[in-house]
Amino acid sequence: MSQILFKNIKIFDGTGKKLCAGEVLVQGNMIQKVATGTKKIRASNVKVVDGGGATLMPGLIEPHAHVCYTDCTQLPQVGQVPPEDHMLIAVRNAKTMLDQGFTALFSAAGVAKIRLEVALKEAINAGHFPGPRLLAASPEITSTGGLGDERLLHLHQESIGLIADGRDEMIRAVRLCAREGVDNIKINISGDQFARGAGMETLSYTDEEVAACVEAANERKLNILTHARSDGSIRMALKHNINILYHADFITPKTMDLIEARKKKIFMAPAAGLIYSTIYEASDWGITEEFAEGLELKRKLESCMRVYNELRKRGIKVLPGGDYGFAWNPIGTNARDLEHFVNLFGYSHSEALRAATQLGGELMGINIGLVKEGYLADLLLVNGDPTQDVSILQDSDNLLMVMKDGEYHKEPQLEQMAKLRLAPAAE
């Protein structure tokens, strides 16, 4: 079994603690030993990697991934890509994300082609293509007129949704997705401002429909996650014990109390990256700030900032991931979300990093996200200190190594690390 010893590194272990000097031994696909301070690891038959003082940290985890999005400008375009072409885009996206240091993706929804993410996951696991670990999701299970229902009378059109109305169709939708191999069931309990039949503060489903979906997903031991923007939709999700709550932009302090009472179990994610870039960075695509304001995006972002600053103070587990996969926030720029956590939600840089590592690992449900003995060796070597500035992770040139499951995706950039070694040591 191969053994790699990383020396002359500073370790960010994923918990949010300060960087500390140390050494890490990787054996096969596992982190075998971690030594900090002046302690040294003794081992024979090892390949030594001298990190030149670079930062060793867990691979990034994207907790709200849409790996099959096409960097489109409008959702129906996702439906217009034939499956064969779409599969190739998905394969390319997976590699792009791994290039950027994302070693694991928790899918927040697939697209209207149910098998796409599943086939991608299986191909990556078989070693046919490079890509992150992936938990594949269903399309957005949505009601007639809800977010993801693109149908027009007399014309076929689809994007990201699987339409199910009523108890029986809900059960069938979950069974179908389970049969095709998804890990995550996504249900849209609220609409959105782009949906023609259910606005962002409208409930798309009844209690009976949500209950049926949850029951069918639980029976099959699938993760269940929800798109829910309004207070009522989050209340409904809580009532049915859905613990992975996306958006929640408009929740009230009373609903926050309910969440806080269950904070060990609940994961939340604002997914504000898309909202931010649509308001401020989409003018090249004809979306001016005034136009975005007309879509109520500013109201949405302001409310989201209020809510998540409060959730942070209450110690709720909040995860990054900002619906990357549109033209103005393309796949591969996902690390931008950590900067949003700092600027919009008041996180420290190391708290934001912890959200993308330790908390992401908890969400994935496997031993990843920490530099700790017994954890899987998904590791990055970073030129610089991301606990002082998370934005350095947005430039893949700062990634001096990407390792997934003990294997290099990007070999250690030894020349660059040697130069670091010669440079005067940072404080």
Ligand SMILES: [Zn+2]
């Ligand atoms: Zn999303």
